[in-house]
Structures are given as structure tokens and as C-alpha cells.
Amino acid sequence: PEATPNSEPSWFGYPITIRDKSGVDRDELVQYLNEYKIGTRLLFGGNLLRQPYMKGQNYRVVGDLTNADIVTRNCFWIGLFPGLTADHLAYTVETIAGFVATRRHG
Numbered sequence: 001p002e003a004t005p006n007s008e009p010s011w012f013g014y015p016i017t018i019r020d021k022s023g024v025d026r027d028e029l030v031q032y033l034n035e036y037k038i039g040t041r042l043l044f045g046g047n048l049l050r051q052p053y054m055k056g057q058n059y060r061v062v063g064d065l066t067n068a069d070i071v072t073r074n075c076f077w078i079g080l081f082p083g084l085t086a087d088h089l090a091y092t093v094e095t096i097a098g099f100v101a102t103r104r105h106g
Contacts, residue, residue, distance in 0.1 A: 001080075013077035015043060017070065023103050029096070030076050036095050039079035046072025 003009050018026045030040045045051060047068035049061065078092060 011080045013041065014080055015075060015077055018074040020070075020074065024100055025103070026074050026076060028103075029099055032099050033078070033092075033095065038092055038095060041077045041079070043071055043075040043077060046075065 001009070001011055001014065018024050018029070030042070033040050047065050048054060049059070049065065050069075050072055
């Protein structure tokens with residue numbers, strides 16, 4: 001990411017969403033990145049209605065929550081901090097590209 005004029009962002013993560021039918025499994029990619037010392041975290045909660053604590057709760061739903069379900073299934077973060085260099089970022093890109101190249105179909 002790049003800062004916009006007159007901003008002082010403090011980025012802590014870069015979200016990635018795996019497209020359905022891409023041939024890439026989010027959990028496999030996350031494990032692979034962690035093995036290569038690239039920090040990841042799943043996105044905070046996704047569809048919170050799917051969380052166990054919601055059982056038995058009263059709530060109202062508007063719509064089918066398709067995008068929330070996509071977040072639950074397909075999203076994760078890569079950790080960021082100001083000390084990352086261009087070499088760190090290139091390593092991350094190369095590592096992801098290497099994983100994806102072995103799993104994509106079509």
C-alpha cells in the first residue's frame with residue numbers, strides 16, 4: 001500500500017481474498033506462508049452468525065450475507081509493519097506466486 005497525501009497510516013495487515021474456483025485453498029496457502037516465515041492471520045470473524053457464540057442469540061438478518069460468508073471462507077491477512085523492505089515484499093510475492101503456480105488449474 002501507499003500512503004495518500006497528508007496521511008500517516010499505521011498498516012498492520014494486508015487482506016487477501018482467495019477467489020472461489022481458483023484452485024487455491026486458503027488454509028493450505030496460510031500454512032505454506034507460515035512455513036516460509038510470512039506471518040498471517042485469519043480475518044477477524046467473517047460471518048459472525050457462523051460463530052458458536054451466536055447459537056441461541058436473538059438477532060435480525062438482512063440479506064443472505066454472501067460477502068460475509070466469502071470473508072469467512074476465503075480471506076486472511078499478511079502481517080505488515082514499517083520495517084519491511086522491498087526485499088521482504090518481493091520474497092512475499094515470490095512465495096505466494098510459487099504456491100499459486102502449483103495449484104491453479106485452467
